[in-house]
Amino acid sequence: MRITCPLCGDRDRREFYYMGHETYLNRPAADAPLSAWDAYLHLRDNPAGDTQELWQHEAGCGAWVVVTRNTVTHEVKGSELAETYPREART
Amino acid sequence: MGRNTTIVRANYGIDGNSEFYSHSLKLWEDMEQELNYNTMMSQRGIINLFHSDGQRDAFAKRGNMMISQGDDAIMLGRDEIREMLPYISYDNPRFPVYGGLYHPRGGTARHDAVAWGFARGADQRGVDIIQQCEVTGIDIENGVVRGVQTSRGPIRAKKVAIVVAGRSSQVAAMAGMRLPIESHVLQAFVTEGLKPCVDHVISFGMGHFYLSQSDKGGLVFGGDIDFYASYASRGNLHMAEHVMEAGMALMPMIGRAKVLRSWGGIMDMTPDGSPFIDRTQTEGLFINCGWCYGGFKAVPGSGKCFAHLMATGDYPPAASKLRLDRLARGHVIDEEATGSQHNLH
Numbered sequence: 494m495r496i497t498c499p500l501c502g503d504r505d506r507r508e509f510y511y512m513g514h515e516t517y518l519n520r521p522a523a524d525a526p527l528s529a530w531d532a533y534l535h536l537r538d539n540p541a542g543d544t545q546e547l548w549q550h551e552a553g554c555g556a557w558v559v560v561t562r563n564t565v566t567h568e569v570k571g572s573e574l575a576e577t578y579p580r581e582a583r584t
Numbered sequence: 585m586g587r588n589t590t591i592v593r594a595n596y597g598i599d600g601n602s603e604f605y606s607h608s609l610k611l612w613e614d615m616e617q618e619l620n621y622n623t624m625m626s627q628r629g630i631i632n633l634f635h636s637d638g639q640r641d642a643f644a645k646r647g648n649m650m651i652s653q654g655d656d657a658i659m660l661g662r663d664e665i666r667e668m669l670p671y672i673s674y675d676n677p678r679f680p681v682y683g684g685l686y687h688p689r690g691g692t693a694r695h696d697a698v699a700w701g702f703a704r705g706a707d708q709r710g711v712d713i714i715q716q717c718e719v720t721g722i723d724i725e726n727g728v729v730r731g732v733q734t735s736r737g738p739i740r741a742k743k744v745a746i747v748v749a750g751r752s753s754q755v756a757a758m759a760g761m762r763l764p765i766e767s768h769v770l771q772a773f774v775t776e777g778l779k780p781c782v783d784h785v786i787s788f789g790m791g792h793f794y795l796s797q798s799d800k801g802g803l804v805f806g807g808d809i810d811f812y813a814s815y816a817s818r819g820n821l822h823m824a825e826h827v828m829e830a831g832m833a834l835m836p837m838i839g840r841a842k843v844l845r846s847w848g849g850i851m852d853m854t855p856d857g858s859p860f861i862d863r864t865q866t867e868g869l870f871i872n873c874g875w876c877y878g879g880f881k882a883v884p885g886s887g888k889c890f891a892h893l894m895a896t897g898d899y900p901p902a903a904s905k906l907r908l909d910r911l912a913r914g915h916v917i918d919e920e921a922t923g924s925q926h927n928l929h
Contacts, residue, residue: 494820507822511812513766513926531912534924535764535855539753541815548812564767565815 497572498550498558508552514538515545515559519581541565547575587847588880589772589806591785591796593630593690594655597646600905600917601858606653607902608885609689615884621701623693624799630690630785631660631669633834635679639789643685650687658686669786671837679790679833692785692796692804698883722758722869729759729868743894745870747886750815750850752873759866763873764855764911766926768809769848770877771819773827775841777801786834793830795838803838805831809851809877811927819848851877857929858917861890861899862908870894871908876929 494506514537521529538544544564549557557575562568594609596602616623634640640659647657661683666674674681706713714736721733722744731740748755750767778801787794795805807827810820824846832839854860854874859882861872872890875882889903899907905915911924922928 505822506812506820511927513813527912532762535911536762537753537764537766537926538757538762539766539813541751541754541767544813546813562812564813567814567816 494567495569496548496550496558496560497569498553498556499572499574500554500556501550504550504553508550509558510549510551512547512549515547515575515578517547518559518575518578543570587772587849588695589794589796589804590692590695590798590880591630591690591794592625592627592693592881593687593785594653594881595630595632595646595650595657595685595687595690596919597649598858598917598919600910600915601919602649602653604885604889604902604906605881606650606655607889608882609655611884611888612693612881613689615698615701619701619705621697621704623697623701625691625693626799627689627691628784628796629686629688630787631665631684631686632787632789633665633672633684634682634789635676636682640682647685656688658688660684660686668784671781672786672835673833676833679788690785692798693880694799695880698880702883702887719755719758722755722866724759724866724869727865727867729866741868743868743870745872745890745894747872747890749873749875749879750852752852752871756871756873759864759869761864761871763871764860764908764926765852765874766813767815768811768851768853768927769814769816769819770806770809770851771823771827771846771848772804772806773824773846774798774802774804774844775838776844778803778841781837782835788830788834790830790833793827793834795831795835802844803841809853809927810848813927814848815850817848817850819846851875853926853929855911855924855926855929856916856918857920857922859886859906860908860910861886861893861903861906863893864908 495503558572559578561571594605596605634643650657665684718735719732723730729744746755756763782797785796792808810823853876859874889900892900920929
């Protein structure tokens with residue numbers, strides 16, 4: 494499987510570290526209710542289909558990338574740098 | 585239940601898990617008699633190798649927990665291991681063998697025989713198993729479950745249980761639930777049949793590599809999950825290579841054996857690597873999930889504890905801590921000690 498790094502191009506999956514769903518980008522406020530923190534850390538839609546997830550190009554440029562990938566076919570459909578990926582408003 | 589690497593053991597180190605797997609192993613020991621079916625249960629012993637002082641201490645702690653449950657755990661030194669396992673690589677420069685935690689009552693059982701045995705047992709007890717019947721919806725009225733919709737029509741029920749492993753999120757969504765689960769692929773491998781050469785279940789302390797020899801002679805082994813979310817039921821080459829490297833580092837004698845088949849399944853990974861047996865917010869709807877890649881050894885314990893909960897409404901002592909809300913309450917059961925991330929367990 495190849496992951497597209499926006500800076501380096503298509504690179505072998507072995508060059509990347511996978512963290513999980515792009516939910517991790519939307520950290521709740523420190524005083525957010527427990528339910529917000531529980532949802533952020535633990536609960537996931539976990540779709541059988543297209544999903545957005547965080548990969549780091551660890552053995553390459555080191556960038557964090559939000560990859561759109563299908564969890565049934567593993568097809569990589571797009572990627573963009575995490576630093577410019579739209580975030581949810583903090584609640 | 586499809587294929588798995590057939591290991592049965594009760595060597596968990598954390599409160600919540602420890603009593604559950606102890607309970608399950610005792611049920612395994614009576615299972616063949618109760619089901620009147622030969623599941624080829626083989627308590628050949630499992631040895632968890634360790635390769636540093638720190639790892640030795642961690643396994644000693646786990647062994648003490650096992651003994652506190654009334655189970656068997658013996659710390660073996662390097663020389664004692666060498667007498668039992670002469671064929672492993674002792675002086676690997678990165679992972680020298682310091683010793684191992686030995687659990688004699690652990691071992692293997694035939695994966696498909698267990699399924700057939702339970703099918704026979706269920707049939708004899710009046711349970712209907714409807715095959716080729718997919719649940720397509722869960723009917724809920726005013727917070728109470730009423731039944732399910734299926735590809736073969738509706739089924740009314742006062743109590744509904746969800747036990748679907750890697751597909752738990754998809755089925756739970758039919759009840760408006762989000763679960764603390766991310767589905768991942770785990771690969772496993774079998775070699776051609778060899779003359780008996782490995783008499784125990786062995787785990788390599790470098791990571792997740794483990795191996796045993798089936799009664800048909802094939803070496804059955806595996807390692808880590810592929811580490812990215814997947815419903816594909818097929819694994820990738822990077823992890824296949826890593827598993828083969830680990831096997832060669834541990835026991836170079838297997839190098840000429842041909843890998844006959846490999847497969848991948850869908851693992852319901854949780855943020856702490858431990859499972860859930862609980863009721864849900866919907867009255868009459870129960871869920872049993874989050875076994876990650878370790879469900880086979882849990883089979884009898886999981887079934888019995890879940891049935892107890894559904895029948896009586898009470899949590900059985902062996903599964904009283906496996907609650908859905910334990911993560912929110914801070915009662916994390918993290919055997920791997922790797923922290924809150926689904927793919928790290």
